[in-house]
Amino acid sequence: MNRKQNGFAERYERLDIVILVLSCVLVFYALGDRALWGAEGRWAEITREMLLTGDYFHPTINGEPYFDKPLVTYWFIAAISLISGTLNEFVVRLPSAIAGIAAVWATLRLGRRLWSPEVGRIAAMILLTSYGLISQSRMAAADTENLATVMLAILWYWSRRDKLNFTTFLVLYLITFAGSLCKGPVAAVVTAIGILPDAIAGKRWKAFLRPASLFALAIGIAIYFAPFIWSSKTNPVSYTSSGLVLVWQENIQRFFSPFDHKAPMYTYIHSVPMLILPWAPVFITALIAGAKYFARLDKNAHWLIKVIVLIFVFFTLSGSRRSYYILPIIPFCALLTAVILTSMKEFSPSRIIPVGFNIQKGILFGAAVLELAVFLVLLIVPPRSAGVSLVGISLVGILVALAAIAAALVTSRTARLLTVQPEEKAFIPLAAVAFVVMGGFFCVQQNTLEECRSERQFISEIQSAMAWIPSDRIVLMYKGEVDAKMVFYLGKGSPVTLLRYKDKYAGEPDPDKMAIMSFLQSDRLGALIAQVRYVAALPTELSRLLPAVPTFEEKPLPFESKDSRQERWGVWLLNSQNTTPSRGDKTTNEK
Secondary structure: OOHHHHHHHHHHHHHHHHHHHHHHHHHHOOOOOOOOOOOHHHHHHHHHHHHHHOOOOOOEEOOEEOOOOOOHHHHHHHHHHHHHOOOOHHHHHHHHHHHHHHHHHHHHHHHHHHOOHHHHHHHHHHHHOOHHHHHHHOOOOOHHHHHHHHHHHHHHHHHHOOOOOHHHHHHHHHHHHHHHOOOOOHHHHHHHHHHHHHHHHOOOHHHHHOHHHHHHHHHHHHHHHHHHHHHHHOOOOOOOOOHHHHHHHHHHHHHHOOOOOEOOOOHHHHHHHHHOOOOHHHHHHHHHHHHHOHHHOOHHHHHHHHHHHHHHHHHHHOOOEOHHHHHHHHHHHHHHHHHHHOOHHHHOOOOHHHHHHHHHHHHHHHHHHHHHHHHHHHHHOOOEEOOEEOHHHHHHHHHHHHHHHHHHHHHHHHHHHHOOOHHHHHHHHHHHHHHHHHHHHHHHHHHHHHHHOOHHHHHHHHHHHHOOOOHHHEEEEEOOOOOHHHHHHHOOOOOOEEEEOOOOOOOOOOHHHHHHHHHHHOOOOEEEEEEHHHHHOOOHHHHOOOOOOOOEEOOOOOOOOHHHHOOOEEEEEEOOOOOOOOOOOOOOOOO
16 A cells, blocks of 8 residues: 555544544533433432442332333443442433444444445434434433444444354344343344345345354343343342333333324324434435435445335334334434435436535524524523523524534535545535534533523522431422432432322322321421422412422523423422421432
8 A cells, every 4th residue: 555545544544533532522521511301310310229229130219119121221320330439410321422422433334334434424423413313322311322232233243244153143142132131122123124134135044043143142032131030030029010021011012002102103204304403404315316216226225225114114113102212213314325425426417415415505504604693683682581691592602603604614624634535525514513503502502501490509409408308208299200300319318208299189088188288287397399380289278288489499491481380390398497407318319
């Protein structure tokens, strides 16, 4: 290889490294700055209680069984917590962030292996800056781990497809069942979907029936079932939940006879473009071009399109549907987009791809300019909502917009130093804008908005106020499912008291109503924690036993609707003026 070729290879490797470094920036920056929200509380509280009790096989929330997901994602968090000596928002989200980077790396390597370095890089840049990957990678959940294991398994298969021996099968099944222990068997199903078209086309399916494969499969299945079996064999008498039963209910039963999440069949038609935002225009045109010029594409592209169709059909046929369930399809969509973009010359004189690329360019640059204009207006005439000035938010928005425009100008001039391929040169400025806009929102603007809500202050207040109140005198009012996030932030060493709110209490004696009244009538120091809407709707005979206003409450975000403001939390301290706090449970979030 001559000096010129060496320089060419170095530029490519350097750009690969840049993409991976940017991946780290996008998922790690300010990862722990936001308070937990939504389902994140489950991962945080289950792990906290595992560390508190030393029981890692029987997940609980507030001491009650909660075997909703397999155990491995909790173990990841627990391992990081034991190493770092703390359990906070950053630690809880870290496994998802690492999995997001792994998914980007696997996509980059798969594109490079099956097509070319530029296909791998363009696909990795699309995936990295997509709404689906960024939002899930910065959230405590199991979806990114599920995605990463699918991509790692597919990459391993393509790396070893011509050497299908025992080692190949063993590693493949270990990766697959590790993913299944994160979110459920869906990882194994999607991996099988990804392998099946190539295995059938190349008649490699027979190798999966050989003794080497079957033996490796048996090992993988044994490893998958081992935690569930051990959990079942060591069940405490009071533990009434079964992991295997929930695997059946949450996956098999939900697929054929769902009991919740019954979204319409057309859900994923709009969910896929949403998850791949801001790249929906160029992806849709790539999909159209791929279908129209299918015969001109290579065999690997044929495999890719079949996988996308099969994954889409599988999730659509499932009776239980939510927008993010289909997240595993996004890396394949990114790869197809990259394949089509780097093959534009082969489809000449078609205008499908150039039109889609121009629309994509207009949307990305238009978004940056629009953001700049909107926040300039807000800065000049700053409105106020809920007593919060938007000057700080406006300044952050302006800086993000200016940074996006500057990134586009700089990269359009320096792209030739990073690559020699014209398609990649044209794509890099768009990727730079997407990186700044998406990263600016998730890493900076979202956190700035969060500060307006003073949620951190509210959390600090409840932790301070509850530190010396015994668990049995802290009541968390709930309707439906217990708010695990609030239990986590209370950080008590034993379960707090849970009281159920009802829209309409039955006649006397209603046990839930009587339990609330008994708590409120006690002359001991206590605290009621509830959403404002629940306390406001309590019967008069209960509400008169509470202070007129909460001792402190969570403040709303600017522009929040009236209904959303009713969902904010409040704390009503009882008998605090004439009762000396006794030494109760200390918080345990910081170990």
